[in-house]
Every structure is written in structure tokens, then in C-alpha cells.
Amino acid sequence: MGIIPLCFKAGEDADTLGLTGHERYSIDLPSNISEIRPGQDVTVTTDTGKSFICTARFETEVELAYFNHGGILPYVIRNLFNQ
Template structure:
């Protein structure tokens, strides 16, 4: 378990997506850590069935 930085897509935010902050989120990441890349799009799914795409905001060395 941890924190992963995500950015909403252009013209999307919590309000436009109808998010309240009370949701639980599942982030659909690749199975292998080596497949996770900065700037990659991922699907986020809420516990109430909403899904949307975010961009991974990771830094790499």
C-alpha cells in the first residue's frame, strides 16, 4: 500500500467527475513494476462504479 501521484486529464477535476472525496479508489496498474512508466495513463475505478483516466505523475532517475 502506498501513495501514487495522479493528474486528472485536461478539463477534468473532482467536480466534473462528480467525486466527493468519500470514495475508495482502485487504480488499474500493470502487473509488473517494470511496466509502470511516468506519464502513463491509468484507469481509476471508484467503489461506487465510476471510472476515469488519470496520468501517472511519477519522476524517474
């Protein structure tokens, strides 16, 4: 997938958090993929040291399965290969 969909908390946005879009981000996800839940809050830290909470926008268990497999295409290919 390559992208982890995140949503700012109510009342927050890039401007209120002082984000420019040039930062590098670290997202604190559980190391075990099975511990990630739809709508889970995660801590995001920038390379400038700013830290804030976002909601991971994995809406369903299927989206989490896609993420776990590296995207939809790898998921489909693995399922076809295993049939």
C-alpha cells in the first residue's frame, strides 16, 4: 500500500500543528499487525520533534489485511497463488 491513511483530531490541522509538509513522519503502530484496529489512535512524530495524535483510517478488517500484505495487488496475488 505504501500509505497509512490518517485523520487529524477534531480542531487540528496542518496549520494548527505548525506542519509545513516538508517533515518526515514516524507513525507509532503496534509491531504486531494483528493489534491494529480500525479507527485506532496513533502517535505521529515529525523529524523536527513535534508529536500529535491522529486516527488511523483503516475502516475495515479487509483494509488491514491489504496493509498487512503490502497492498491490494500483493494480497490478490497471494490469494491466487494459495488456491
